[in-house]
Amino acid sequence: MNSIKKLIIFFLVLFYCRIEAKVFKRCELARALKNVYHVPSNQLATWMCIANFESHYDTSAINTSTGDHGLFQISQIYWCSNSRNPGKSCNTQCSKFRDNNIRDDVACAKKIYQEHQRISGNGFTAWVAYNRYCRGNVSQYVKGCF
Ligand SMILES: *[C@@H]1O[C@H](CO)[C@@H](O)[C@H](O)[C@H]1NC(C)=O
Numbered sequence: 001m002n003s004i005k006k007l008i009i010f011f012l013v014l015f016y017c018r019i020e021a022k023v024f025k026r027c028e029l030a031r032a033l034k035n036v037y038h039v040p041s042n043q044l045a046t047w048m049c050i051a052n053f054e055s056h057y058d059t060s061a062i063n064t065s066t067g068d069h070g071l072f073q074i075s076q077i078y079w080c081s082n083s084r085n086p087g088k089s090c091n092t093q094c095s096k097f098r099d100n101n102i103r104d105d106v107a108c109a110k111k112i113y114q115e116h117q118r119i120s121g122n123g124f125t126a127w128v129a130y131n132r133y134c135r136g137n138v139s140q141y142v143k144g145c146f
């Protein structure tokens, strides 16, 4: 293989392998959650409040002391694998929760919600931020977005 080809392949691999993060604007995230990922309207403001306090809408957020990852600070203790292979309850690598594709984050967050809904009767209680900050009137988190 000639060296130009090697160089091109090197940059292609670099391009596809990099973890690209994204910091969402508030309404940009609210619209994506509702329109693309079909988060129920009556839950939307609460999800937005949780994302605000957990990650400030930054998909690359990581808490190295607790092992929480991404927009919703999903825990590596139960939900994602911190190794090279997908694993744990959401069958995903934790690093996937820190890239700019939030499809897997939302899917896992919904799963966490469902589990906690079953256990406690309120799925949002899985999130520390919910218990602290998002139990009241959260309408401000979707204000002006729709
Ligand atoms: C990590 O999580 C702990 C427990 O929720 C929190 O007290 C701490 O501030 C977090 N650290 C960062 C860097 O977010």
Ligand SMILES: *[C@@H]1O[C@H](CO)[C@@H](O)[C@H](O)[C@H]1NC(C)=O
Residues within 6 Å of the ligand: 137, 138, 139, 140
């Ligand atoms: C929630 O707060 C908004 C202002 O942020 C207010 O307009 C609205 O009436 C409040 N809703 C309830 C149910 O209190």
